[in-house]
Amino acid sequence: xxxxxxxxxxxxxxxxxLTNCGLQNYTKVMGTFGRGSTSGTHLGNDIWPGRxxxxxIACEEKEAKQILSCIKELRKKLGEEGIKAFVLPxxxxx
Numbered sequence: 267x268x269x270x271x272x273x274x275x276x277x278x279x280x281x282x283x284l285t286n287c288g289l290q291n292y293t294k295v296m297g298t299f300g301r302g303s304t305s306g307t308h309l310g311n312d313i314w315p316g317r318x319x320x321x322x323i324a325c326e327e328k329e330a331k332q333i334l335s336c337i338k339e340l341r342k343k344l345g346e347e348g349i350k351a352f353v354l355p356x357x358x359x360x
Contacts, residue, residue, distance in 0.1 A: 270321040273348035287336035
């Protein structure tokens, strides 16, 4: 499974890149809070504005590698805007 967390401000760009990358199935969690060493703090308030979105993508290893490649290219374009991808093991899908 690939988990992609990113600044909500770049949602359109993320979804466009991943759609062009072949992404079809995902679960999106919108409006999450967090803090990253390069992206800063996002708590959705006046002091720490902004929020994050999270995509969970259950997929085969080949698709995960393609998604990671697309995310790396997007990070090059966006700089420190705030997008990260993590690969998590999935032991069973029912």
